[in-house]
Amino acid sequence: MAASLSLHASSIIGLQNNSFGTPSDLLSFSSHFQSSSLKFADMKGQLYSTKVSFVARAESSSVGFDIDTSLSPRVNSVKPSKTVAITDQATALAQAGVPVIRLAAGEPDFDTPAVIAEEGIKAIREGFTRYTPNAGTLELRSAICHKLKEENGISYTPDQVLVSNGAKQSIIQAVLAVCSPGDEVLIPAPFWVSYPEMARLADATPVILPTSISENFLLDPKLLASQITEKSRLLILCSPSNPTGSVYPKKLLEEIAEIVAKHPRLLVLSDEIYEHIIYSPATHTSFASLPDMWDRTLTVNGFSKAFAMTGWRLGYIAGPKHFVAACGKIQSQSTSGASSISQKAGVAALGMGYAGGDAVSTMVKAFRERRDYLVKSFGEIEGAKISEPQGAFYLFIDFSTFYGAEAKDFGPIDGSESLCRYLLDKAQVALVPGEAFGDDTCIRISYAESLSALQAAAERIKAALVALRPAVCV
Ligand SMILES: Cc1ncc(COP(=O)(O)O)c(C=O)c1O
Numbered sequence: 001m002a003a004s005l006s007l008h009a010s011s012i013i014g015l016q017n018n019s020f021g022t023p024s025d026l027l028s029f030s031s032h033f034q035s036s037s038l039k040f041a042d043m044k045g046q047l048y049s050t051k052v053s054f055v056a057r058a059e060s061s062s063v064g065f066d067i068d069t070s071l072s073p074r075v076n077s078v079k080p081s082k083t084v085a086i087t088d089q090a091t092a093l094a095q096a097g098v099p100v101i102r103l104a105a106g107e108p109d110f111d112t113p114a115v116i117a118e119e120g121i122k123a124i125r126e127g128f129t130r131y132t133p134n135a136g137t138l139e140l141r142s143a144i145c146h147k148l149k150e151e152n153g154i155s156y157t158p159d160q161v162l163v164s165n166g167a168k169q170s171i172i173q174a175v176l177a178v179c180s181p182g183d184e185v186l187i188p189a190p191f192w193v194s195y196p197e198m199a200r201l202a203d204a205t206p207v208i209l210p211t212s213i214s215e216n217f218l219l220d221p222k223l224l225a226s227q228i229t230e231k232s233r234l235l236i237l238c239s240p241s242n243p244t245g246s247v248y249p250k251k252l253l254e255e256i257a258e259i260v261a262k263h264p265r266l267l268v269l270s271d272e273i274y275e276h277i278i279y280s281p282a283t284h285t286s287f288a289s290l291p292d293m294w295d296r297t298l299t300v301n302g303f304s305k306a307f308a309m310t311g312w313r314l315g316y317i318a319g320p321k322h323f324v325a326a327c328g329k330i331q332s333q334s335t336s337g338a339s340s341i342s343q344k345a346g347v348a349a350l351g352m353g354y355a356g357g358d359a360v361s362t363m364v365k366a367f368r369e370r371r372d373y374l375v376k377s378f379g380e381i382e383g384a385k386i387s388e389p390q391g392a393f394y395l396f397i398d399f400s401t402f403y404g405a406e407a408k409d410f411g412p413i414d415g416s417e418s419l420c421r422y423l424l425d426k427a428q429v430a431l432v433p434g435e436a437f438g439d440d441t442c443i444r445i446s447y448a449e450s451l452s453a454l455q456a457a458a459e460r461i462k463a464a465l466v467a468l469r470p471a472v473c474v
Pocket of ligand 1: 165168238241310315
């Protein structure tokens, strides 16, 4: 593309200087450059400016080469994110003036607490704006070690911690670091959309372990035991869970640990990013704190959810040095260390007190109030099935009772995707189809929105569902 662009630039200079031939001598470019103003320098450094028109004709360019547009099998095996697709659709509607209530995104509606933001601002003012060590500042890694010891009962030294640009990066690096081609990654469903795709990116095979709403979407240890093979390399656990809000009780984790312990090749990635967003009496247990699990567990956490810091891009992994160093090697050849400014803010976040102190507990209180409202409100819908979430800020609700309906001016509702499209169309509420999370019976509602917006959304959803099946009392 760079070579093409310079060719094109010289064509324009030629045109401007009247020294060039016919328009067919022009190389063509992609359509979004159809008409634009360009500035560029000639050999003597003189600046030319001109308004030019381009024609999109890349494949049949007159310079006589065809571009191979094929993509790697690796990227072809990855599915595009449905959450992104529906969010984009909702955003387009909102931009067109449609009053869409957006309950699809997975990010808190709160601002980053001021004490954290101020530390970031201070870092900029004080010139703390250079590269940090690849693994993160010692200050932040020490604070993370302190947090993991005090809150989670797990001991790490700073060289067993790698700070990344978000937990998402921590997870993909871990999967890439430990999985060989053909290895199996065990993933309980419903799952966070990225886990299976990350396994595919590592040339590993995702093995989905279904759970049921009647069991609060918790993994049955017997099912796990039956699915482990010599190829099983990684079990990914997420508690509190996105998308279900389920929290694994300690006893169940102990049963899982007993099974895992029998398989020397099997590691566990414990995604604990929603750890602080938990509703008592539920409590959080870190998998690495269980007997004999430290050596084989990679603990992932981050700042996005609990501290409302999604845009700061800060997460981390902690585990045995051997694995963490391998993750660090990947990071050193891709992004390098996380933002220096965000790392200063991260230290401030961890300094706010146990489990994030008052600022976090105020947010959690609001999430709980919203959860209670939604569970009660949707609980009134006949045929809908709900497992009350114990953490995170999602409700994963089974509306499959409405599948098979024929919606007026819309068509058949035959699964979670058409139901979500219908609700976006008729109720103007954006939700995510459960199919994206490996369970087509449900849809995910994010309650990271104000109570008043949720109340309006619930009313609209109910009205749209009534229209689907008038005989049913909703
Ligand atoms: C379960 C889970 N893990 C990890 C992440 C990634 O978080 P981040 O990269 O923002 O730290 C998310 C974000 O949606 C998530 O829901």
